[in-house]
Amino acid sequence: MTEQPSRPLTGIRVWYRPMHPRDSGEHHRVATPLELLFDLCFVVAVGQAAAQLHHALAEGHAAHGVVSFAMVFFAIWWGWLNFSWFASAFDTDDVPYRLATLLQIAGGLTVAAAVSSAFEGDFRLMVAGYVLMRLAMVLQWLRAARSDPSCRPAAFRYAAGITGVQVLWVAYLWVPLGAQLPVFVVLAILEMAVPIWAESHRGTSWHPHHIAERYGLFTLIVLGEVILSATNAVKEGNAEPGHLGALISLAAAGLVLVFSMWWLYFDRPGHTRLVRRPTMFTSMSWGYGHYFIFASAAAVGAGLEVAVAYDTGTLHLGGVAAAFPTTVPVAVFLISVWLLHIGPTNECRPIAIGFPVTAVLVLAASFTPAPIHIAALLTAALVAVSVVATHGQAKSG
Structure with missing residues (x-):
């Protein structure tokens, strides 16, 4: 396919031009x-x-x-x-x-x-x-x-x-x-x-690196919304006297969760699977499967707000019911990233096994006295396992 210029070659903006497909192998294809x-x-x-x-x-x-x-x-x-x-x-x-x-x-x-x-x-x-x-x-x-x-x-x-x-x-x-x-x-x-x-008749062209970047950018923005929600919840909870220590501890755990989620999502190049298996099933399953990544990441923010309300005594729910809004979406996030970026047959067995095991342990943390803190420690431990297991390995990017 001949590469189509995407921008005017002069300083004058073209009002209208024919809409031709972009080259799927175009270099330096970035978000506009x-x-x-x-x-x-x-x-x-x-x-x-x-x-x-x-x-x-x-x-x-x-x-x-x-x-x-x-x-x-x-x-x-x-x-x-x-x-x-x-x-x-x-x-x-x-x-x-x-x-x-x-x-x-x-x-x-x-x-x-x-x-x-x-x-x-x-x-x-x-x-x-x-x-x-x-x-x-x-x-x-x-x-x-x-x-x-x-x-x-x-x-x-x-x-x-x-x-x-x-x-x-x-x-x-x-x-x-x-x-x-x-x-x-x-x-x-x-x-x-x-x-x-x-x-199904004849697929349109799309750029795997560009698509992976677009999905990554949206993941970043959703994680930013989680931080914003947690920050607002801590700010409101601080108005309740006598809870400053608990709020600081919970805020730290929430940050560790978000940082770990970011690390685990971006640790493996998102375009790798799209390049290795450029089929319609691969692109559709990868693209559609991100619904669970985006939705679960966004739900973590709501869950952290519930946890703040529980710790400040303004929420009339049991401990497990207050923990599930955070632990369940974190577990869904881990399983989704595992399926879309890692895979159960990944050659690095500690990572291939680590994601589902951590997801189960995060859910089990809901029944402990400090579910958010334990979930944060578990996801951080998974990050550490990923770093150690892949030490010295070159990542395609």
Whole structure:
């Protein structure tokens, strides 16, 4: 494939240019300022979802909170994922491309504004923002179909599939409350089936290093939201007299957790699996599997807020119930990173075995007097095992 220039060669911005696929082997393919703005706006929605999850957990509505969080987070994640993979294949950076992307951002911010009402069962504003996001994506695919005959079949399939599912999302607003969850699951499956159907004829090009960087950047931003949530919780908890020592200890444990999660995610280059096995199944499983990494990382922030409220005596939950909001998402994060980046057949057995074992021990820590501190020690120990086990090994990057 001939590499297509992604930027004007002169200092004058081109208003419009044909949308051709980027070279999947292009050197120095990095995230653009527009992609970074997209991430920052979408992380607002992540923060809102985590905040609502915290409120539900603190009020003792764990099941409702977790289900609502999973549904809301799907809307956020799916909008982000589709833009990121499209931008890896097509990125003209002309005026229409920027305007369509800004329209997607507007839809994402509308989703962020609708998070609280969605947790209460009112999805009208959520669906409006989501459909706006997705229809803007249809415009991008139609541009790609018009400009490049080689990707036209896939682009038309994307446009038709996305449009059809959006009609169903609008109809979702009339679904009875008791049937909302199963219908939501069906529609989410249909959404995820669109790329599989579209790419089955002839796949679009995407850049493995660029995709891995995009996912890594979003992971960083979500972990930043965890630190922000924990910091705000400690700040509020400090207003309660007599808890300063406990709060400092809990804050330290929370930081160790976040630092360990960062280390374990980025210790192995994210693009390695995409390069070694460049199949549709690999890319889809890797891309879709990150839902659990992103969602679990965001949920850790809500869990740490619950832990702070428990330690300051403002939360009327038992110790185990107050620990699960942190230990469960940490365990899910470890298992997800293990499956996507490490693998049970990894040649380094201490790492291959260490991730699932640590996940089980983190869950078991929920039944101890200091679950957050023990979970932090366990994840830090896994980092130490990874460092020692891979000492002297060259990492491909």
